[in-house]
Amino acid sequence: MNVLIIEDDSQKAERVVSVVKATVPDANIDVCRSYQGGLKFLERENDIALVILDVSLPTFDPDPENRHGRPRPLGGYDIMRKMRRRGVTPPVVILTALENFGSAAQPYSFEQLRQKCAQEFPDYFKGAIYYSQSRTAWRDQLADIIRAVQA
Numbered sequence: 001m002n003v004l005i006i007e008d009d010s011q012k013a014e015r016v017v018s019v020v021k022a023t024v025p026d027a028n029i030d031v032c033r034s035y036q037g038g039l040k041f042l043e044r045e046n047d048i049a050l051v052i053l054d055v056s057l058p059t060f061d062p063d064p065e066n067r068h069g070r071p072r073p074l075g076g077y078d079i080m081r082k083m084r085r086r087g088v089t090p091p092v093v094i095l096t097a098l099e100n101f102g103s104a105a106q107p108y109s110f111e112q113l114r115q116k117c118a119q120e121f122p123d124y125f126k127g128a129i130y131y132s133q134s135r136t137a138w139r140d141q142l143a144d145i146i147r148a149v150q151a
Contacts, residue, residue, distance in 0.1 A: 006031075023147060129141045
């Protein structure tokens, strides 16, 4: 099973990798750290079984010598839209630690974003999980989705 994680927080990414490996020990896992990095990977690879996607992402991969570009408060959602346009639609689960997204002009709550994705991407959106460093429920929810996609 090939899994792509698009997550800019390295500690969170490590925790997600551990859940994936515990659920599917022989999984092949790639981690991208930005909106552009994730899109480029999705363009190159066509056998991804699951994308685990953060919502708020930097535009470019972190690099101490270069600018990261502007933050993308809905970068994960934008990736899902680009995926649909390009016909690249592996199953996607959103995993985020934020409760609110977007801008002051167009704010979304976690639940509103979940509903929006479910309506717009019914064929490949598999759910949204609220990530918490202090709680473990997200781990079980993610493992359940991984197992469902794998079945």
